[in-house]
Amino acid sequence: MPGTGVATLAELFAGSPRDGGWTGFLLAQLPAGRPWLWVQERMAMLEAGRLYPPGLGTGAGELIHVAARDARQALWAMEEGLRCTQLGAVIGELYGDPKALDFTATRRLAVAAERHGVAAYLIRLGGHANLSGARARWRVTSAPSPANSLNAKAPGQATWDAELFRTRSGRPGRWIVSHEPGAGAKAGFHLVAGAGDRAMDPDYRAAS
Amino acid sequence: MPALAIERWTRITGPQADACPEQRRVALTVEVQHGQRIHAVTAAAALAGARAGMRLTDARALDPGLIAVPADIDGDLALVRRLARWASRWSPAVEIEDGGLKLDLTGGAHLFGGEQRLLADILARFATLGLTARAAIAPTARAAWALARFGGEAAIVVPRIRTAAMLAPLPVAALGLPGHVTRVLERLGLKTIGALAGIERRSLARRFREADNPLDALDRALGRTADPLSPLAERSSPRVLLRLAEPVADPAAAPQSLGLMVPELVRQLEQRRLGARRLVLAGYRVDGEVGIAVAACALPSREPKHLERLLADKAAGLDPGFGFDGFVLEADWCEPLDPVQDGLAGGPPDAVAVARLVDRLVSKLGPDKVRRPAARASHVPERAVQWIPSTASGAPAPVAVERRSRPERLLDRPEAIEVIYATPAGLPRRFVWRRAVHDVVRAEGPERIAPEWWRERSTARLRDYYRVEDDGGRRYWIYREGLHGDGRGGDPVWYLHGLFG
Numbered sequence: 001m002p003g004t005g006v007a008t009l010a011e012l013f014a015g016s017p018r019d020g021g022w023t024g025f026l027l028a029q030l031p032a033g034r035p036w037l038w039v040q041e042r043m044a045m046l047e048a049g050r051l052y053p054p055g056l057g058t059g060a061g062e063l064i065h066v067a068a069r070d071a072r073q074a075l076w077a078m079e080e081g082l083r084c085t086q087l088g089a090v091i092g093e094l095y096g097d098p099k100a101l102d103f104t105a106t107r108r109l110a111v112a113a114e115r116h117g118v119a120a121y122l123i124r125l126g127g128h129a130n131l132s133g134a135r136a137r138w139r140v141t142s143a144p145s146p147a148n149s150l151n152a153k154a155p156g157q158a159t160w161d162a163e164l165f166r167t168r169s170g171r172p173g174r175w176i177v178s179h180e181p182g183a184g185a186k187a188g189f190h191l192v193a194g195a196g197d198r199a200m201d202p203d204y205r206a207a208s
Numbered sequence: 209m210p211a212l213a214i215e216r217w218t219r220i221t222g223p224q225a226d227a228c229p230e231q232r233r234v235a236l237t238v239e240v241q242h243g244q245r246i247h248a249v250t251a252a253a254a255l256a257g258a259r260a261g262m263r264l265t266d267a268r269a270l271d272p273g274l275i276a277v278p279a280d281i282d283g284d285l286a287l288v289r290r291l292a293r294w295a296s297r298w299s300p301a302v303e304i305e306d307g308g309l310k311l312d313l314t315g316g317a318h319l320f321g322g323e324q325r326l327l328a329d330i331l332a333r334f335a336t337l338g339l340t341a342r343a344a345i346a347p348t349a350r351a352a353w354a355l356a357r358f359g360g361e362a363a364i365v366v367p368r369i370r371t372a373a374m375l376a377p378l379p380v381a382a383l384g385l386p387g388h389v390t391r392v393l394e395r396l397g398l399k400t401i402g403a404l405a406g407i408e409r410r411s412l413a414r415r416f417r418e419a420d421n422p423l424d425a426l427d428r429a430l431g432r433t434a435d436p437l438s439p440l441a442e443r444s445s446p447r448v449l450l451r452l453a454e455p456v457a458d459p460a461a462a463p464q465s466l467g468l469m470v471p472e473l474v475r476q477l478e479q480r481r482l483g484a485r486r487l488v489l490a491g492y493r494v495d496g497e498v499g500i501a502v503a504a505c506a507l508p509s510r511e512p513k514h515l516e517r518l519l520a521d522k523a524a525g526l527d528p529g530f531g532f533d534g535f536v537l538e539a540d541w542c543e544p545l546d547p548v549q550d551g552l553a554g555g556p557p558d559a560v561a562v563a564r565l566v567d568r569l570v571s572k573l574g575p576d577k578v579r580r581p582a583a584r585a586s587h588v589p590e591r592a593v594q595w596i597p598s599t600a601s602g603a604p605a606p607v608a609v610e611r612r613s614r615p616e617r618l619l620d621r622p623e624a625i626e627v628i629y630a631t632p633a634g635l636p637r638r639f640v641w642r643r644a645v646h647d648v649v650r651a652e653g654p655e656r657i658a659p660e661w662w663r664e665r666s667t668a669r670l671r672d673y674y675r676v677e678d679d680g681g682r683r684y685w686i687y688r689e690g691l692h693g694d695g696r697g698g699d700p701v702w703y704l705h706g707l708f709g
Contacts (some may be wrong), residue, residue: 020640023616035562048617052706053581053593055614064562064598066569067577072618077569084565086558142681144649153635154652155677158709189527 007119009110011134015141017047017125022140023026024158034088037081040073043095046124049088061088071098075105082112093123115182138168143161159192211262211340213248213284236279248278254480297492310349337496348427354382379519383425446476446537455531457496462523469537470516483508483545486614491526492534499526503571506599507563508543516569566598587657615685622703632692641704648680669696683708
């Protein structure tokens with residue numbers, strides 16, 4: 001995926017607080033083998049529940065879960081976590097548009113993440129894309145899954161409609177992807193044939 | 209503390225009473241089998257004839273104007289306990305015995321400038337608290353007890369040889385024997401300890417039962433048999449004491465004191481090859497209170513900077529009141545910690561770095577806010593994972609993995625939803641969650657999870673879990689609780705329990 005590789009701050013907007021799709025999209029990118037610091041604000045926990053370790057699969061790192069009282073405390077915990085270089089990733093879930101989350105706060109997180117080399121993800125549930133210091137900003141919603149080869153009635157592999165609408169490196173874009181876990185030849189993100197019609201990529205249009 | 213109960217009462221009621229409380233004739237009473245007995249009296253009441261231990265009716269006969277107030281025995285005891293903790297400033301071994309305090313000062317008096325100075329210090333400090341105290345230092349605990357209670361003037365230091373001579377003029381009651389033994393001795397004419405000591409041992413041994421033999425008490429008082437104290441708490445953990453020349457009321461004093469005490473504590477920990485799991489900073493205040501700050505570590509540690517940073521915030525929050533005049537820093541929970549080599553890059557080892565992060569989070573947010581998952585043997589989804597405090601010791605088994613059949617996120621408590629289905633036992637067609645309609649496009653299930661009858665009540669219902677996907681591709685984990693006609697309640701209820709990623 002574009003924008004990955006260098007540890008920095010990425011912001012993920014969930015389609016809605018009731019859409020858990022972003023969790024799968026994010027989990028597929030987190031590094032395994034090192035502990036994750038997962039900070040949740042109180043409202044985010046009420047709206048979207050907590051992480052459930054049995055559903056995370058074998059690749060999941062050791063979890064440290066912080067239940068923050070409000071956004072300010074959550075941001076503090078994230079920044080404290082970013083200073084610990086032994087962490088694999090720091091994830092913070094915030095609900096709505098808290099006042100504490102302004103450009104300065106996000107910029108601080110981005111700088112801390114880059115200085116200490118720990119990837120930070122700021123998850124926004126039901127928030128608006130205001131000014132932010134995040135290096136990459138995603139909007140992730142669930143997409144209808146492809147057919148399940150074993151049971152036609154059952155949901156297929158998880159699929160996401162991921163839009164990278166702001167980035168420092170690379171170009172913004174929109175993809176419909178799914179992810180194959182493990183280390184085989186097919187492992188990693190795949191583009192999925194979309195269900196509907198979309199506008200053609202301008203570059204592609206120019207070339208043809 | 210001969211007048212503790214009445215002094216405490218005076219202090220509590222003092223501001224409210226219109227007249228000067230010392231001038232009122234008041235008796236504190238306790239309920240006994242046949243009416244009320246006087247527990248303590250004010251000085252004015254004592255002048256009028258009331259005595260502790262009298263029946264209230266007898267005292268009223270002498271002085272009809274006597275005011276009776278119920279005594280607060282538990283409150284007095286709580287005060288004594290607090291004073292006992294406070295008295296640990298002089299010695300770590302403090303024992304409470306019928307309203308008095310016993311301190312083991314062996315080898316400790318020179319820290320306070322000798323026995324005389326120490327005794328004066330004790331009396332002066334109790335006096336500033338507004339409490340009358342009588343104190344004595346003696347080679348044996350029993351002798352000190354006797355001298356403090358019956359010795360007339362307080363503050364007597366006894367050289368070992370002179371113990372018997374000092375005790376001789378005291379009444380036999382000073383031996384602390386049961387009441388009937390004391391009475392028998394007095395009836396026999398043995399009024400003082402000196403007289404008792406003069407009797408031949410064999411005849412005394414024959415005369416009394418073994419349990420309440422005055423010989424035993426005499427031996428204890430004179431140091432012929434051991435009479436150890438059983439102090440409030442065993443203190444063998446690493447401990448640093450800092451005494452201040454004069455009280456400091458600045459709130460910054462506590463964090464600053466850490467800078468002086470932590471290196472010394474770390475030195476002690478290093479010597480004993482221990483790492484601290486919990487640190488307690490006690491600030492001793494001039495007004496008899498003790499302010500306490502506690503910090504815990506996820507892994508045993510003796511890194512001075514880390515320990516200092518953990519405690520600094522809490523220490524700054526201590527209320528200095530009229531000022532601290534001493535601090536004690538103690539590692540009251542330690543675990544063995546051998547020297548560990550640093551990482552090649554120079555930083556601490558990985559596990560230690562993460563543990564320090566957890567410590568910092570815990571000390572700011574509280575232990576119940578920072579958690580990690582632990583697996584439990586259970587089929588019920590919410591019970592299969594337990595969130596335990598990150599500082600809890602012992603590494604739990606890693607959480608079992610059942611990829612794809614379990615959601616990535618689980619709501620803390622399942623939320624009731626309205627479901628439309630084709631047949632009662634069939635797949636759900638549509639459901640309403642948080643007032644939004646979700647059309648079920650695809651569904652898989654049921655996965656039946658039976659209640660755990662060995663843990664739950666007999667009315668617990670089974671659950672049929674479905675993985676459903678709605679028209680927007682959002683996937684949920686919903687379940688139907690119960691079956692039609694299972695005899696455990698009415699119609700089955702549907703719940704939404706988890707969100708798939």
